[in-house]
Amino acid sequence: MKLTITRNGSQMTGSLCGKLDTVNAEQFSRDMQPLMDAADGDIVLDCTALDYISSSGLRLFLTLRKQVAAKGGKLTIRNLNEGIREVFAITGFFNLFTIE
Amino acid sequence: MKKLFQKWLFVFVSSAFFITFIISWLLHSHLARQSAEELLRANLVEVASRVRGTSRNLDTVIEISNHTALAKARAFARIVAENPGILEDKPKLHRLIKELDVDELHASDATGILTTSLAYNPDGKSLNDYNGFDMASTDQSAAFLEAITNPDFALVQEPQPNGILGRLFQYAGVARIDQPGIIQIGYHPARIEEAMKVADVNAIAATTRIGHHGTLTITPNDGSCPAEGKVFTSEINGAEGLSVAIPCEQYILTATLPQEELYLSRNAVIRILIIGNLVLFAVIFLLVSRLLQNVVITGIYSVNDKLGKIADGNLNEKVEINTTTEFVDLSYGINTTVNALKHAIENEAKRIDAELEMGRTIQTSVLPTDFPDTAKYSIAAMMNPAREVGGDFYDFFTLEDGRQVAIIADVSGKGITAALFMMNAKALIKEMVLAGSSLRKAVTLAxxxxxxxxxxxxxxxAFFAVLAPATGTxxxxxxxxxxxLLKRADGSCEFIKVQPGIVLGITDMATYTEQTLTLHPGDYFCLYTDGVTEAMNSRDEQYSDPRLLETLRKICGSPAELLQAIRADVAAFVGxxxxxDDITMLILHYKP
Incomplete structure (x- = not known):
């Protein structure tokens, strides 16, 4: 799992690469701290290279969503692959996130 | 560190070199000056004594010579008095001039006119005739006129250059005894000339050596001797030098040594010192560097290397450097620390293991194990927790109206938190389902x-299913x-198209929908968690939905047998x- 954070003006983009499973969820939660800190702004999670997400990963997405909602920012998830779309569909996450 | 040390070592060594150089320079300059002064003074003392000696010698020679001259003049006067005829007797006069060893014999009358004169020219052969010469006609000869009137008169003149050649010549005269008149002899004062040559200060100056290139100058003492006996710098022929001057008799003696020669020995010493010091300091620098390298740097690198390995997690690594006591102490300290750390980690690991065990106990102890097996249906379930406690659970119980509830759930996250959340959720869900009027409402409320x-x-x-045993609904x-998954009695298998529903616990705004399906006798209804389909092998491949479907399609038997078969296939896949993740499954068999 690798998270690359880039800043483009007021928008922060976190690009995920690899598998976000239970084993590396803890590391990811530390890596995404800059995004948590910028939760009052415009945040994009680019999942083009995200191969897999476990329930622990989903939980971290939820944590970020909750923080953004609390601080008045905006969270957008982009480029989910088919498998993860399915996960999002089953778990009802489609209704919770802005997905492009 | 080595570079830093070498830098400072270099600074210290070069400072030492520089200071040594300065001190040597000053010391040797001082010594050179001092020895030059001594040399100059010693030379001056010697020259002064020579000047005095020759000067005295000259005086003595002049005195003796003058006495002799007077004696000869008196002898000539006595001979003339006793034998006046000799003045006319040329051969006798010639003999007499030879016997008296003089060059000229003169005798005048009472008027001062030379009546007899025999004078050899400087060649000693030809004669010069002064007969009739008036002694009053020149200042030099007039000095003898007093002899005519004073019978006790005697005069020896200073030697004077005579004639064209400037040959030194001296006259001595006395009064005539036989009659008033002058008796005079003239001669070349060879001894005096010789003594004067010896006493010539210019000759002394030319023959005196001061060191190799030093000079001695002798100048008339006009009362302005510069810094008598003191050292002063001077300039001779454009070269700077060190001089000492002293007055001596009527002269000033000045001895001068050129700077170049003065500092010749100092420069030689300094050159040797520089070369010697450079070699010495280079050796010291190399030796100390080398020593540092061997004793300290190598040890530190070795410690760093070991510490790197320890930091990488190898706590069994030992630091063993025995070069110095300090390193032995350091090694011991590090080893002790690492050992303590190792023990602490082991204890912590034991504590964590105990905690994990407790979590696992919590998780498994709340799972029901009395699997229902009635005439219409039977249920089997299993849960294999992963090493780290997860939050999967299954549950089954019957409602008051006899319907059978089966639930499977997967709590996100791991650890004690997940286990406690799972316990709470399981109890809450059961409570809601038992109390609720409908399953949809119970889930919404939960x-x-x-x-x-x-x-x-x-x-x-979570997935909730309620079976009405009589109808199979x-x-x-x-x-x-x-x-x-649904495995029909005819062996066909399919994933049930479920209504999507939001996971439990995120938002209280979620609503859920019920769906019904009918089980036919012999059908199997199979619930599982993603621990099954997403079980990974060492090539990072997932067990996957299709494989689960295929496995289920191939096997038959009691629910417990199906569970075991699937579990075995998953285990074979994972290797x-x-x-x-937890592997949890529940299979409900609607009996034929």
């Missing part, structure tokens, strides 16, 4: 309660869980890879 005050953002996916509610 979600509301779980969502309230959920600080940890925990959530769970299965009422289902899905809360974000994996779609169940050596560690189990990362």
């Amino acid at each position: 979600n509301e309660k779980l969502s309230a005050n959920n600080q940890a953002n925990m959530f769970l996916t 299965l009422t289902c509610v899905n809360a974000g869980h994996n779609p169940p 050596e890879a560690p189990q990362s």
Whole structure:
């Protein structure tokens, strides 16, 4: 799992690469701290290279969503692959996130 | 560190070199000056004594010579008095001039006119005739006129250059005894000339050596002797020098040594010193560097190397450097620390293991094990927890109206938190389902309660199924869980198309929908968690939905047998890879 954070003006983009499973969820939660800190702004999670997400990963997405909602920012998830779309569909996450 | 040390070593060594150089320079300059002064003074003393000696010698020679001259003049006067005829007797006069060893014999009358004169020219052969010469006609000869009137008169004149050649010549005269007149002899004062040559200060100056290139100058003492006996710098022929001057008799003696020669020995010493010091300091620098390298740097690198290995997690690494006591102490200190750390980690690991064991106990102890097996249906379930406690659970119980409830759930996250959340959720769900008028309402209510005050953002996916044993009607509610499998009595298998539903615990606004399907006798209804389909092998491949479907299609038997077969296939697929998630399954068999 690798998270690359880039800043483009007021928008922060976190690009995920690899598998976000239970084993590396803890590391990811530390890596995404800059995004948590910028939760009052415009945040994009680019999942083009995200191969897999476990329930622990989903939980971290939820944590970020909750923080953004609390601080008045905006969270957008982009480029989910088919498998993860399915996960999002089953778990009802489609209704919770802005997905492009 | 080595570079730093070498830098400072270099600074110190070069400072020492520089200071040594300065001190030597000053010391040797001083010594050179001092020895030059001594040399100059010694030379001056010697020259002064020579000047005095020759000067005295000259005086003595002049005195003796003058006495002799007077004696000869008196002898000539006595001979003339006793034998006046000799003045006319040329041969006798010639003999007499030879016997008296003089060059000229003169005798005048009472008027001062020379009546007899015999004078050899400087060649000693030809004669010069002064007969009739008036002694009063020149200042030099007039000095003898007093002899005519004073019988006691005697005069020896200073030697004077005579004639064209400037030959030194001297006259001596006395009064005539036989009659008033002058008796005079003239001669060349060879001894005096010789003594004067010896006493010539210019000759002394030319023959005196001061060191190699030093000079001695002798100048008339005009009362302005510069810094008598003191050293002063001077300039001779454009070269700077060191001089000492002293007055001596009527002269000033000045001895001068050129700077170049003065500092010749100092420069030689300094050159040798520089070369010697450079070699010495280079050796010291190299030796100390080398020593530092061997004793300290190598040790430190070795310690760093070991510490790097220890930091990489190899706590069995030992530091053993025995070069110096300090390193032995350091090694001992590091080893002790690492050992203590190792023990602490082991203890912590034991504590964590104990905690994990407790979590696992919590998780497994709440799972029902009295699997129902009635005439219409039977249920089997299993849960294999991963090493780290997860939050999967299954549950089954019967409602008051005899319907059978089966639930499977997967709590997000790991650890004690997940286990406690799971316990709470399981109890809450059971309570709601038992009390609720409908399954949909029970799930909605359970979600509301779980969502309230959920600080940890925990959530769970769950699938609820309620079987009416008499009709085979299965009422289902899905809360974000994996779609169940249905294995029909004819052997066909399929994933049930479930209604999507939001996972439990995130939002209290979620609503759920019920769906019903009908089980026919001999059908198997199979619930599982993603621990099954997403079980990973060492090549990072997932067990996957299709494989689960295929496995289920191939096997038959009691629910317990199906569970075992699927579990065995998953285990075979995963191989050596560690189990990362709980593996939980529940199979309901609607008996034929």
